Amino acid sequence: MDVNIIENEGKMSARFIGRLDTAAALEVSKAIQPLLDNAGKPLEIDCSEMSYISSSGLRIFLTIRKAAAAAGGKVIIKGMNPDIRQIFMMTGFLNLFEVE
Amino acid sequence: MNNKKQEQSDAKRAAAWQGLALVLVAALTLEATSLIQYYFSRKGIEEETLALAQSELESTGLRITGVMDQVETVLQNNVWTVRECLTRPDSLKATAIRVVEDNPVIIGSTVAMVPGYLRRYPLYAPYAVREADTLRVTSLATADYDYPSQPWFTKPIESDEGYWSEPYWDEGGGNVLMTTFSLPIRDKKGRLAAVLTADVSLDWMSEIIGDIDVYPHAYGVMLSREGQIMASPAETLVMQTSMREIATRFDDSVSVSDLARSMQDGQTGSTSIHNKKKVSHVFYAPVKRAGWSMCIVVPHEEIYGNIERIGKIVLLLQVLGILMIILIITATVLSQMHMREIADRKNRIENELQVARGIQMAMIPKIFPPYPERGDIDMFASLTPAKEVGGDLYDFYIRDDKLFFCIGDVSGKGVPASLVMAVTRSLFRTVSGHENSPQRIVSTMNSSMSESNETSMFVTLFVGVLDLLNGHLRYCNAGHNAPLLLSGDTAVPLEVASNIALGILPDQSFCEQETDLKYGEGLFLYTDGLTEAENESHQLFGESRMMREAARNTGLPVREQVERMQARISEHVGSAPQSDDLTMLVIKYMNTKEPDAAERHLILHNDIQQIPQLASFIEQIADESGIDQSLAMSLNLALEEAVTNVICYAYPEGSDGLVDIEAIIRHDRLDFIVSDSGTPFDPTEVAQADVSLDVNERPIGGLGVFLIRNIMNEVRYERKDGKNILYMTKKL
Numbered sequence: 048m049d050v051n052i053i054e055n056e057g058k059m060s061a062r063f064i065g066r067l068d069t070a071a072a073l074e075v076s077k078a079i080q081p082l083l084d085n086a087g088k089p090l091e092i093d094c095s096e097m098s099y100i101s102s103s104g105l106r107i108f109l110t111i112r113k114a115a116a117a118a119g120g121k122v123i124i125k126g127m128n129p130d131i132r133q134i135f136m137m138t139g140f141l142n143l144f145e146v147e
Numbered sequence: 148m149n150n151k152k153q154e155q156s157d158a159k160r161a162a163a164w165q166g167l168a169l170v171l172v173a174a175l176t177l178e179a180t181s182l183i184q185y186y187f188s189r190k191g192i193e194e195e196t197l198a199l200a201q202s203e204l205e206s207t208g209l210r211i212t213g214v215m216d217q218v219e220t221v222l223q224n225n226v227w228t229v230r231e232c233l234t235r236p237d238s239l240k241a242t243a244i245r246v247v248e249d250n251p252v253i254i255g256s257t258v259a260m261v262p263g264y265l266r267r268y269p270l271y272a273p274y275a276v277r278e279a280d281t282l283r284v285t286s287l288a289t290a291d292y293d294y295p296s297q298p299w300f301t302k303p304i305e306s307d308e309g310y311w312s313e314p315y316w317d318e319g320g321g322n323v324l325m326t327t328f329s330l331p332i333r334d335k336k337g338r339l340a341a342v343l344t345a346d347v348s349l350d351w352m353s354e355i356i357g358d359i360d361v362y363p364h365a366y367g368v369m370l371s372r373e374g375q376i377m378a379s380p381a382e383t384l385v386m387q388t389s390m391r392e393i394a395t396r397f398d399d400s401v402s403v404s405d406l407a408r409s410m411q412d413g414q415t416g417s418t419s420i421h422n423k424k425k426v427s428h429v430f431y432a433p434v435k436r437a438g439w440s441m442c443i444v445v446p447h448e449e450i451y452g453n454i455e456r457i458g459k460i461v462l463l464l465q466v467l468g469i470l471m472i473i474l475i476i477t478a479t480v481l482s483q484m485h486m487r488e489i490a491d492r493k494n495r496i497e498n499e500l501q502v503a504r505g506i507q508m509a510m511i512p513k514i515f516p517p518y519p520e521r522g523d524i525d526m527f528a529s530l531t532p533a534k535e536v537g538g539d540l541y542d543f544y545i546r547d548d549k550l551f552f553c554i555g556d557v558s559g560k561g562v563p564a565s566l567v568m569a570v571t572r573s574l575f576r577t578v579s580g581h582e583n584s585p586q587r588i589v590s591t592m593n594s595s596m597s598e599s600n601e602t603s604m605f606v607t608l609f610v611g612v613l614d615l616l617n618g619h620l621r622y623c624n625a626g627h628n629a630p631l632l633l634s635g636d637t638a639v640p641l642e643v644a645s646n647i648a649l650g651i652l653p654d655q656s657f658c659e660q661e662t663d664l665k666y667g668e669g670l671f672l673y674t675d676g677l678t679e680a681e682n683e684s685h686q687l688f689g690e691s692r693m694m695r696e697a698a699r700n701t702g703l704p705v706r707e708q709v710e711r712m713q714a715r716i717s718e719h720v721g722s723a724p725q726s727d728d729l730t731m732l733v734i735k736y737m738n739t740k741e742p743d744a745a746e747r748h749l750i751l752h753n754d755i756q757q758i759p760q761l762a763s764f765i766e767q768i769a770d771e772s773g774i775d776q777s778l779a780m781s782l783n784l785a786l787e788e789a790v791t792n793v794i795c796y797a798y799p800e801g802s803d804g805l806v807d808i809e810a811i812i813r814h815d816r817l818d819f820i821v822s823d824s825g826t827p828f829d830p831t832e833v834a835q836a837d838v839s840l841d842v843n844e845r846p847i848g849g850l851g852v853f854l855i856r857n858i859m860n861e862v863r864y865e866r867k868d869g870k871n872i873l874y875m876t877k878k879l
Binding site for chain 2: 069
C-alpha cells in the first residue's frame with residue numbers, strides 16, 4: 048500500500064495505491080499525518096488505484112474528514128472503483144465526502 | 148333416534164307388564180291356596196263345634212232325664228202302697244213322709260185325694276216337706292188353696308199319666324225353683340182316687356247348665372214348655388222372663404223369636420244371632436220327657452277367633468309379600484332404566500369425545516411425506532389419541548427455507564384440552580408467520596395464552612426453527628420433554644432449558660438455544676404419552692427404552708422409525724388401555740447439496756500482518772465457486788472484519804493465538820466459519836454503527852460488524868467448547 052502526498056498551490060493531493068486493509072492501515076495512518084497537519088487546505092484524494100478497503104481504511108478516511116471539518120477544509124474523493132464506492136455507500140460515507 | 152327411543156320405551160313397558168303379571172299370578176296362587184285352606188279349616192271347626200255342642204246337649208239332657216227318671220221311679224214304686232191304704236188317711240200321710248225322707252232329691256210330697264173319695268174328709272191332702280234338716284207335715288186342704296183346681300192335680304187326671312209341671316217359685320218352701328211330678332192313682336176298681344206328687348228343686352239344673360264348658364264363654368239356657376227361662380247364667384232372668392220377651396231386647400229380634408219358637412216346638416238345630424255387633428252361635432235340642440228345651444250359646448269369636456286371626460295374619464303376610472315383590476320388581480325395572488340412562492349418557496360423552504378427537508386430528512398435518520419435492524428434509528409424525536382424548540399437538544411448515552415445527556401437550560383431557568390445543572396450534576401459525584426466533588414465538592404465544600387463560604390450562608411446547616439451507620437449528624422449549632438428537636447411531640436428549648410451560652406466567656422469559664444439524668442428523672420429538680405408556684402392571688415405557696429403540700432405528704426412513712417405536716410401545720403396553728395421547732414426530736435433515744460441498748481451511752496467527760493472506764484465500768474460493776471479483780472483494784472485507792475482531796479483541800495483546808477460517812463452498816451458497824480459542828467475544832453484540840450520522844457525530848469504530856451484516860445473508864455467533872465461533876453465510 049502506497050500513499051503519495053503532493054502539496055501544490057495551497058491544495059493538497061493524495062494518491063492511495065493498493066489495498067487498504069487492516070494490516071496496511073497502521074502504516075497509512077502514519078503516512079497521512081501531513082494531510083491532518085494541513086487539514087485547513089482543500090484536499091483531493093485519488094482512489095483510482097486503490098483496489099480494496101476495510102473498516103480500518105474507512106476509519107482513516109473518517110479521521111481525515113473529521114480533521115478537515117474541524118479546520119474548515121474540504122475533502123474531495125476521486126476515481127473510486129464501483130466496489131469501493133459500494134462500500135462507501137453502504138456505510139453512509141458517500142454523504143460525508145464530495146465524490147467525483 | 149326416535150325409533151330407538153320408541154323401542155326402548157316399549158321394552159320398558161313390556162318389562163313392567165311382565166313384572167306386574169308375575170306379581171298377579173303369584174298373588175292369585177297364594178290367595179287361592181290360603182282361601183282353600185281357610186275354607187276347609189273353618190268347615191272342620193264348624194263340624195267339630197256342632198258335634199261338641201250336640202254331645203254336650205245330649206249329655207246334659209241325659210243328666211236331666213236321669214234325675215227325672217229317678218223321681219218318676221220313686222213315685223211309681225209308691226203307687227202300690229198308696230192304692231193299698233186308700234181308706235186309711237194316716238197311712239197316706241206316712242207314705243208322703245217316707246217319699247221325702249227316703250229321697251234327698253225330693254223336697255216335698257203329697258197324696259192329694261180326689262174330692263169326695265173319702266167319706267170322712269171331703270178334701271184330704273197331707274203334705275210332707277223338707278225344711279232345713281227337719282221334716283214338716285201340713286195339709287194342702289185349706290180353704291184358700293183349693294188344690295183340686297191346681298194344674299199339678301188336674302193335668303195328670305186329664306191325661307191319665309205322669310205330669311211334670313211348669314217350673315215355679317216355691318215361696319212357702321224357701322224361694323227355691325221347683326217343679327212337681329204328679330202321678331194319678333186309681334183304686335182297685337179303677338176309680339180315680341188320688342194324685343201322688345213329688346216336688347223337685349231345680350237347683351241341680353242350674354248346676355248342670357252351669358257345667359257347660361265346651362268353650363270358655365259358652366253358656367246354656369233351659370226353656371220351659373211355656374218358653375220361660377228355667378236356667379241361665381243371668382239368674383235374674385230365671386222364671387221372670389220368657390224367651391220371646393228377651394227377643395225384643397236383641398238387635399236381631401227376629402232370629403231370637405224364631406229360635407224361641409223352634410225350641411218350644413221341640414226341634415233340634417242351630418242358628419246364629421247378632422247382638423251389639425257380636426255374633427253368637429246357638430245349638431239347641433229338646434229335653435223330651437219334660438217338654439223343656441235346652442240351648443248352648445257360643446260366641447262366634449270363641450269358635451272362629453283363632454282361625455280368623457290366623458287368616459288375617461296370613462292375609463297380612465301375603466299382602467306384605469306381594470308388596471315386597473312389587474317393590475323388588477319396581478326397583479329392578481327402575482334400576483334397569485337407570486342403567487340404560489347411564490349407558491345413554493356414556494354414549495353421549497363418547498360422541499363428544501369423538502368430536503374432540505375430530506377437532507384435534509383436523510388441526511394437524513397428516514400427509515406424509517409432507518415435502519416430497521424437497522430432498523433436504525423428511526418427516527413423519529403420528530398422533531394416537533387416547534380414548535379420553537388428551538390435548539397433544541404437533542405442527543410444521545416451511546417458510547423462507549426454514550422449517551417451523553412444534554410439538555406440545557395441553558394439560559387436562561377431553562373437549563377442553565382439544566379446544567386449547569386448537570388455540571395453541573393457531574397461535575403458533577399466526578405468530579411464527581412473521582417471526583423467525585423460536586424464543587420470540589414462544590414468548591408471544593405465552594403472553595397471549597396467559598392473558599386469556601381462565602381455565603388455568605397450560606401447554607408444554609417445543610418450538611424449533613430449522614434453517615434448511617445450513618442445518619442450523621434454533622429452538623425454544625417451554626416445559627416440554629427434550630427431543631432426542633439423532634446422529635449416526637446415537638439418540639441422545641437434545642440439550643434444552645426446560646423453562647416453564649405456556650399459559651402460566653404472562654411475563655415469563657424463555658431462553659433460546661441452538662445447534663447445527665449435519666447431513667443425516669435429525670430429531671425425535673415426542674409427548675409424555677410415549678414415556679408414560681403403562682402396561683397392565685403399571686410399568687412405564689420409560690426414557691431409556693425409548694432412547695435405545697430410537698438409537699437402533701436412526702438409519703431407517705422416518706416412517707419406519709415411528710412405526711418401530713409404536714410397535715415397541717404396543718408390545719410393552721399389551722392389553723392395558725391407552726391413558727394419554729401419544730405423539731411422535733421425527734425430522735431428518737439431509738442437505739442434498741452436501742456431497743458436492745467443498746471445504747477450505749485457513750489458519751492465521753493473531754497477527755494483523757497475516758490479514759493479507761485472506762485475499763489469496765478468497766481468490767482461491769472465488770475461483771472454485773465462480774464468483775465475480777466484486778463479490779470476492781465484499782467477502783474478503785467481511786472475513787477481514789471478522790478476523791480483525793478476533794485478533795483485536797479475543798486475544799490479549801502479546802499473547803499467541805490462532806484464528807481458524809473454514810469455508811464451505813456449495814453451488815448456491817458459501818458458508819464461513821471463523822473460530823478461535825480466545826476469551827469469549829460475541830461480535831454480534833457490538834453496537835452497530837449508525838450510518839446516518841454526520842461527520843462530527845460519527846464515531847470512529849463500530850463499522851466492522853456493520854459491514855459483515857451487510858455483506859453476509861446470515862451471521863451467527865456461538866460459544867462452544869471454549870471457542871468463539873462465528874458463522875457467516877452468503878447466498879449465491
